[in-house]
Amino acid sequence: MSTESTTAIGYPILKAKEVTKRYGGTQALKGVDFEVLEGRVVGLFGENGAGKSTLMKILSGIESPTTGRLELRGEPVEFANTVEARDKGISIIHQELSLCANLTVRDNIFMGREIVGKTGGVDYKAESKVVEQLMDRLQEKIDPDTLLADLRLGQQQIVEIARALSTEARILIMDEPTSALSAAEVDVLFKVIRDLTAHGVSIVYISHHLEEAMEICDHAVVLRDGEIVAQAETKDVSLDWIVGNMVGRNFDLGTPPAVEFGDVALEIDGAKVADPSNPERLSVKGVSIRVRTGEIVCIYGLMGAGRTEMLEAAAGRVPLAGGRIVVHDRDLAGMTIAQRIKWGLTLVPEDRQRDGLVQTMSVGRNLSLASIGTFVKGLFLSPSAEAKLVQKGIGDVRVKTAGPGAAIGSLSGGNQQKVVIGKMLATNPKVILLDEPSRGIDIGAKTEVFNLLSELAEQGLAVVYSTSEVNECFGVANRVIVMSKGRISAEFDAATTTKEQVMAASGESATASTMNGH
Amino acid sequence: MSTTSAPAGTKAARFSGGLDIPRLLLEGRAFIALIVIIVAFSFLSPNYFTVNNLLTMSSHVAIFAILAVGMLMVILNGGIDLSVGSTVGLSGVIAGFLLQGVNIPALGIAFYPAAWVCVVAAVAVGAFVGWINGTLVSRFGVAPFVATLGTLYVVRGAALLITGGLTYPNLRGEATLGNTGFDWFGFNRVLGIPVGVLFMIVIAAIAAVVLSRSPFGRWLYASGGNERAAELSGIPVKQVKVRIYVISGICASIAGVIVASELTSANPTAGNSFELTAIAAVVIGGAALSGGRGNIRGVLLGAFVIGFLSDGLVIVGVSEYWQMVFKGAVIVVAVMLNRIEYRTKRIKPGNTPGSGQTSKLSNGFENTPAPTA
Numbered sequence: 001m002s003t004e005s006t007t008a009i010g011y012p013i014l015k016a017k018e019v020t021k022r023y024g025g026t027q028a029l030k031g032v033d034f035e036v037l038e039g040r041v042v043g044l045f046g047e048n049g050a051g052k053s054t055l056m057k058i059l060s061g062i063e064s065p066t067t068g069r070l071e072l073r074g075e076p077v078e079f080a081n082t083v084e085a086r087d088k089g090i091s092i093i094h095q096e097l098s099l100c101a102n103l104t105v106r107d108n109i110f111m112g113r114e115i116v117g118k119t120g121g122v123d124y125k126a127e128s129k130v131v132e133q134l135m136d137r138l139q140e141k142i143d144p145d146t147l148l149a150d151l152r153l154g155q156q157q158i159v160e161i162a163r164a165l166s167t168e169a170r171i172l173i174m175d176e177p178t179s180a181l182s183a184a185e186v187d188v189l190f191k192v193i194r195d196l197t198a199h200g201v202s203i204v205y206i207s208h209h210l211e212e213a214m215e216i217c218d219h220a221v222v223l224r225d226g227e228i229v230a231q232a233e234t235k236d237v238s239l240d241w242i243v244g245n246m247v248g249r250n251f252d253l254g255t256p257p258a259v260e261f262g263d264v265a266l267e268i269d270g271a272k273v274a275d276p277s278n279p280e281r282l283s284v285k286g287v288s289i290r291v292r293t294g295e296i297v298c299i300y301g302l303m304g305a306g307r308t309e310m311l312e313a314a315a316g317r318v319p320l321a322g323g324r325i326v327v328h329d330r331d332l333a334g335m336t337i338a339q340r341i342k343w344g345l346t347l348v349p350e351d352r353q354r355d356g357l358v359q360t361m362s363v364g365r366n367l368s369l370a371s372i373g374t375f376v377k378g379l380f381l382s383p384s385a386e387a388k389l390v391q392k393g394i395g396d397v398r399v400k401t402a403g404p405g406a407a408i409g410s411l412s413g414g415n416q417q418k419v420v421i422g423k424m425l426a427t428n429p430k431v432i433l434l435d436e437p438s439r440g441i442d443i444g445a446k447t448e449v450f451n452l453l454s455e456l457a458e459q460g461l462a463v464v465y466s467t468s469e470v471n472e473c474f475g476v477a478n479r480v481i482v483m484s485k486g487r488i489s490a491e492f493d494a495a496t497t498t499k500e501q502v503m504a505a506s507g508e509s510a511t512a513s514t515m516n517g518h
Numbered sequence: 519m520s521t522t523s524a525p526a527g528t529k530a531a532r533f534s535g536g537l538d539i540p541r542l543l544l545e546g547r548a549f550i551a552l553i554v555i556i557v558a559f560s561f562l563s564p565n566y567f568t569v570n571n572l573l574t575m576s577s578h579v580a581i582f583a584i585l586a587v588g589m590l591m592v593i594l595n596g597g598i599d600l601s602v603g604s605t606v607g608l609s610g611v612i613a614g615f616l617l618q619g620v621n622i623p624a625l626g627i628a629f630y631p632a633a634w635v636c637v638v639a640a641v642a643v644g645a646f647v648g649w650i651n652g653t654l655v656s657r658f659g660v661a662p663f664v665a666t667l668g669t670l671y672v673v674r675g676a677a678l679l680i681t682g683g684l685t686y687p688n689l690r691g692e693a694t695l696g697n698t699g700f701d702w703f704g705f706n707r708v709l710g711i712p713v714g715v716l717f718m719i720v721i722a723a724i725a726a727v728v729l730s731r732s733p734f735g736r737w738l739y740a741s742g743g744n745e746r747a748a749e750l751s752g753i754p755v756k757q758v759k760v761r762i763y764v765i766s767g768i769c770a771s772i773a774g775v776i777v778a779s780e781l782t783s784a785n786p787t788a789g790n791s792f793e794l795t796a797i798a799a800v801v802i803g804g805a806a807l808s809g810g811r812g813n814i815r816g817v818l819l820g821a822f823v824i825g826f827l828s829d830g831l832v833i834v835g836v837s838e839y840w841q842m843v844f845k846g847a848v849i850v851v852a853v854m855l856n857r858i859e860y861r862t863k864r865i866k867p868g869n870t871p872g873s874g875q876t877s878k879l880s881n882g883f884e885n886t887p888a889p890t891a
Contacts, residue, residue, distance in 0.1 A: 337750060338752035338753070338754060342752075347750060349750055354744075356750075358747050360743035360744075365736070372733045372736055381732065423751065
């Protein structure tokens with residue numbers, strides 16, 4: 001077995017050919033040729049929304065390609081679901097854990113492929129034995145009978161990895177496997193990966209921690225806007241090469257507006273926010289930010305840096321565990337979301353499907369949702385006043401739609417995002433917070449959104465947006481604040497800063513990791 | 519909002535040269551079902567399609583329609599109210615209890631409140647039950663199914679406790695005591711139309727205006743469609759939740775008063791399993807149990823379909839057991855058709871197979887102004 005696979009090392013065991021994928025109005029993959037190499041670690045690099053996760057979902061049978069095909073060992077294959085892919089030896093470790101918190105570690109690992117004993121029941125003993133061996137291999141002391149909910153996030157990630165290992169897959173896809181792991185755990189994982197490749201297992205590795213990924217990957221493939229833009233042997237290239245290809249040529253994301261800053265509009269003072277999944281821990285550990293009218297501040301950070309929690313606390317969605325939020329000299333403590341909106345603070349949420357849009361309502365009704373109070377005449381809504389407000393909104397944020405009555409789902413991602421922004425702008429805010437406003441929208445819509453932010457600042461709004469794409473820190477922002485692990489790790493003047501500095505401060509490279517005691 | 523779907527469908531049909539007849543049939547299914555029921559039973563029985571019988575059937579429908587209007591509000595929010603049947607019983611008992619006269623020997627007081635006072639008290643109790651439901655759901659986060667299942671039992675138990683398991687007979691009152699008039703709700707007719715039916719029309723009209731024209735209606739559709747988005751848009755989602763259960767409780771108690779009045783007696787077991795008929799009417803009317811979709815017109819059609827079907831089955835002499843089978847089948851078919859309609863309409867964020875349908879639909883919407891009442 002091992003001799004057979006060593007002879008075939010580097011053989012493209014799984015190929016994606018001219019694969020495209022459309023989600024509604026968004027083209028996530030635009031004809032990708034990707035190869036998984038036997039016994040090697042292929043690193044897939046790209047910014048959020050570049051299409052990495054989509055490609056991996058297609059390879060592992062979670063999604064089927066819109067066009068294009070897959071070949072396994074030279075034979076065309078189609079996976080109807082993950083079980084079929086798993087039966088053919090392909091396993092995936094998800095970025096978002098796909099485990100059941102109400103089950104034990106053992107039950108999670110054997111979910112859907114329980115070992116059946118002689119009596120027809122589940123052979124828990126045999127299962128536990130396998131789990132213990134897996135945990136030994138991963139050098140983690142986790143009892144098979146522990147409830148998953150009782151484990152910390154990093155240990156849950158280990159369980160997810162153990163589950164993928166237990167399938168004895170020949171192709172193992174790892175989508176951000178280390179995002180919650182400690183440095184020691186990452187070392188163990190890398191040892192396991194090397195052991196696996198020595199036995200001929202092929203690995204696809206995705207990570208935002210670039211230096212870490214460079215260390216383990218043999219081959220680097222860079223994806224940008226749904227296309228593969230570069231690939232090379234990792235030993236031949238540098239970190240700069242990867243970053244350069246990831247972000248591409250600098251799209252003009254606008255310039256900061258030429259306005260004088262006014263008074264301090266938003267003051268976040270020592271804000272602390274509890275971790276929603278574990279209230280004893282803090283996800284924001286004392287953050288202070290001041291934003292003046294006419295100023296645009298960008299908050300950069302990786303997933304889990306605490307950006308979303310902080311913005312949601314400012315908007316009144318989750319309570320503060322400490323500190324205060326002041327807008328135009330008024331402490332917002334105790335105010336409801338509606339009162340904050342009235343006072344001039346609005347939030348454009350990160351996940352527009354979950355938090356931004358009402359899918360059962362039309363474009364127009366989504367746009368007017370946050371300002372219903374402004375078109376009430378007496379007891380009733382005024383259709384004419386609403387129509388006027390909606391028309392103005394569509395014009396202001398330049399939504400491309402068949403009309404205000406169109407279904408919200410008929411819009412492209414970018415236009416849906418503009419509707420969410422337009423909805424909050426209709427409330428006439430003084431401070432607007434946008435959590436990842438560019439998430440899942442194409443480059444053209446991105447530029448439009450950032451130009452819109454610039455216009456808003458010119459009109460005297462204080463603008464704060466967050467991003468996890470380093471390219472977007474530059475353009476319209478005056479100032480870049482980098483968050484890492486619930487704290488502000490650096491603050492830069494956008495005009496005099498480089499991408500590398502920003503990325504280093506966020507913990508994406510080793511220098512920053514040691515700085516934070518990683 | 520409530521009416522956009524139908525004109526959109528017709529328009530789409532016109533644009534595609536009548537190719538969309540299946541869609542038209544799908545969207546008008548409750549109406550078509552009602553026509554089919556009326557025509558079929560008219561053939562089967564000469565007594566079915568007479569003014570008198572239609573009015574009698576309508577007053578049966580009225581009870582369920584009133585309950586279903588309240589139920590629609592709750593279902594639009596993604597909730598469910600199982601306690602309405604029990605509230606029908608309790609409110610009748612409250613009215614009956616007061617009409618019997620209140621006697622407090624310790625204070626040597628005995629008084630007989632006027633009929634309207636009894637009715638107001640009964641409705642107030644219904645509103646209170648609704649408030650309990652709403653508070654349990656919105657403040658304490660109890661699942662609506664469980665919270666209202668609990669009140670279903672508590673309220674029924676309360677009704678039985680008040681009467682000791684007996685029925686309050688003869689609620690006509692006595693002229694000498696000044697508490698006559700309670701039977702007006704169940705027996706009188708205004709312009710030849712039973713009072714119960716008039717109540718149904720008025721309640722449905724008010725609810726339709728509230729849903730389509732008031733801020734509260736918009737809040738309700740939004741929070742039912744996506745509660746998180748509604749909350750972040752500044753909509754008081756908790757307050758909306760409490761209010762809809764109160765409305766549902768009020769509707770149930772009005773229905774309870776009419777039931778007691780029709781029988782001129784208050785039976786603590788009245789209204790048993792009415793909640794299921796109300797839910798069925800809402801579902802047959804095309805509302806989604808997941809919330810955010812549904813309208814009053816559909817609910818009325820749903821109530822008429824169920825009412826005219828079961829009365830028709832009685833008139834042609836179908837056994838009670840078969841009636842149950844038929845009713846159940848109608849409900850399941852209705853939900854199945856709802857699924858089909860939503861599947862063709864729903865625009866799943868980023869689902870390829872649906873996108874073709876979507877663009878066709880948006881063409882249909884093109885000329886529809888957003889704020890249709």
